[in-house]
Amino acid sequence: MPRFILLLLFLSEVLSCAYSQEPDSLRKSIHQLESEYYGKQKLATTEILLKDITLPAPFESGATKSIIKKVLGWHPYWASSSSPDLYDFKALTHIAYFSYEVDTATGSYSTIHDWNSTPLISTSHLNGTKVLLTVTNFGTSRNTRILSDTTRQNTLISTLITLLKTRNGDGINFDFESVGSSQRANLVKFMTKAANSIKKELPLAEISMAAPAVDWNGSWDVKALSNVCDYLVIMGYDYYYSGSSTAGPVAPLEAENYNITRSINTYLSAGVPPEKLMLGVPWYGYDWSVTSNLRKASSTGSATARIYTSAKTIARTYGYTFDQLTKVPWVSYYSTTTWRQLWYDDSVSLALKYTLVNSKNMAGIGIWALSYDGGSGEIWRTIKRVFSPPDTVLKNMELNVYPNPVHGISRITFYLADKANVSLRIIDVTGKVCGILQSGDLDSGRYSFDINSASFGQGIYMCVLKVNKSVSTKKIIIIRE
Numbered sequence: 001m002p003r004f005i006l007l008l009l010f011l012s013e014v015l016s017c018a019y020s021q022e023p024d025s026l027r028k029s030i031h032q033l034e035s036e037y038y039g040k041q042k043l044a045t046t047e048i049l050l051k052d053i054t055l056p057a058p059f060e061s062g063a064t065k066s067i068i069k070k071v072l073g074w075h076p077y078w079a080s081s082s083s084p085d086l087y088d089f090k091a092l093t094h095i096a097y098f099s100y101e102v103d104t105a106t107g108s109y110s111t112i113h114d115w116n117s118t119p120l121i122s123t124s125h126l127n128g129t130k131v132l133l134t135v136t137n138f139g140t141s142r143n144t145r146i147l148s149d150t151t152r153q154n155t156l157i158s159t160l161i162t163l164l165k166t167r168n169g170d171g172i173n174f175d176f177e178s179v180g181s182s183q184r185a186n187l188v189k190f191m192t193k194a195a196n197s198i199k200k201e202l203p204l205a206e207i208s209m210a211a212p213a214v215d216w217n218g219s220w221d222v223k224a225l226s227n228v229c230d231y232l233v234i235m236g237y238d239y240y241y242s243g244s245s246t247a248g249p250v251a252p253l254e255a256e257n258y259n260i261t262r263s264i265n266t267y268l269s270a271g272v273p274p275e276k277l278m279l280g281v282p283w284y285g286y287d288w289s290v291t292s293n294l295r296k297a298s299s300t301g302s303a304t305a306r307i308y309t310s311a312k313t314i315a316r317t318y319g320y321t322f323d324q325l326t327k328v329p330w331v332s333y334y335s336t337t338t339w340r341q342l343w344y345d346d347s348v349s350l351a352l353k354y355t356l357v358n359s360k361n362m363a364g365i366g367i368w369a370l371s372y373d374g375g376s377g378e379i380w381r382t383i384k385r386v387f388s389p390p391d392t393v394l395k396n397m398e399l400n401v402y403p404n405p406v407h408g409i410s411r412i413t414f415y416l417a418d419k420a421n422v423s424l425r426i427i428d429v430t431g432k433v434c435g436i437l438q439s440g441d442l443d444s445g446r447y448s449f450d451i452n453s454a455s456f457g458q459g460i461y462m463c464v465l466k467v468n469k470s471v472s473t474k475k476i477i478i479i480r481e
Helices: 003-012 030-041 120-126 138-145 151-165 183-200 222-228 260-269 308-318 346-359 377-386 392-393
Strands: 072-076 094-102 110-112 131-140 169-179 204-212 231-235 279-282 284-290 304-307 322-323 328-333 338-343 364-368 400-402 409-416 420-428 435-440 445-452 457-466 468-479
Touching: 030 072, 030 094, 030 131, 030 169, 030 304, 094 151, 094 169, 131 138, 131 151, 131 204, 138 151, 138 169, 138 183, 151 169, 151 183, 169 183, 183 204, 204 222, 222 231, 231 364, 260 279, 260 346, 260 400, 284 308, 304 308, 308 328, 308 338, 308 377, 328 346, 338 435, 346 364, 346 377, 346 400, 346 409, 377 400, 392 420, 400 457, 400 468, 409 420, 409 457, 409 468, 420 445, 435 445
Parallel strands: 072 094, 072 364, 094 131, 131 169, 169 204, 204 231, 231 279, 279 364
Antiparallel strands: 094 110, 284 304, 284 338, 322 328, 328 338, 400 409, 409 445, 420 435, 420 457, 457 468
16 A cells, blocks of 8 residues: 555544553553554565665765754654655754664564665765664563663664665664663663664764653663763653543643653753753644543543644644643644544744754754655744854844744744844834834844734734844734634
């Protein structure tokens, strides 16, 4: 069955895991749920003999990028073969091919899908994007079998080195989930051995880990692991699952018992250097059947996972509310005989997460998952806008308002090369000042201000930025529906 058809089928498939924000050592991440779902579809893979493997193009280190942060995207093997045609490689520094599935009986793999034949490596390298091989192992018992057995570990590591060498791979991203607390020390020992062994053979190889947003089991010595790895990618999503007792935000920036800000601060407080920490963000959401149209209504069944393009279509059809507490959008709509509630991330909520990455001086972001955007331009532009090199923007004092037209919350951004007297105002077509967002001196740096369409009447306005004697303007269209 063609992969794009399977992807469409996934939109209506129910993925279940019974919890919301309650501690549960048996929880499954979206990585595991989708891997298991597509594994059952038995997608065709090509197992190629070593002698027949072609060596992809080498990495082009001089390729131009539009960003100053690391942007890693997981590329799932079930993505359409044409999906990379829609990737904006100027906003993508790393691709993590998903995945090498560990055979815990031997340490080798049960499948590597199309790693040995995918043209994605050459395409990425020619665009100056590094390609990592993601190694997945899900479940407490499965991880114990690997982490407690040096023979299996040695097989795993030697196999990975061979796969990197034969395909010009740039490193390994380890995705070990539901590690038992008894394996806390063994996880560090294994990662130390893996990093040292791989880098001995391939000194430029990058070693990273997909890390939990909340370490429920106390299995992760994050400071020690950050010393071993080049970077850790916090999986900053799945705070609410499809089986939650209420609908809720998949990736709340703030509020709730657990949220992205708290997760990041936990890692930093544990001693992880910010330059070794990345934030994983969701290009998907969850859509629950619920009891009413009230915010976070009780769910009446397991939610359906919605990739970004599907969520965006639902939001456009029914309208959405930007949740001021958690800083993410949600949709309430009536379908057939029941109320439904969708929580997801859009370009505005993602921009807020990227801004937090900047403010914490973190290394960058990870994306679950590439291809889920369907080539939506706004989602790539947001990455480039927030992570643009300040000097290139400052040359023409680029003033940005995004999204624009404004329906809900939009963000105004600008940059200062030096300390300056700054005035930022919103005026209507008659010249009347409708809002003053800034008036006074600001130090050099990156600045952002939010505007809410609810504070204005529908129509055309001008955003006027005055920096000392220089003036920049941007037309804003306010839509209120």
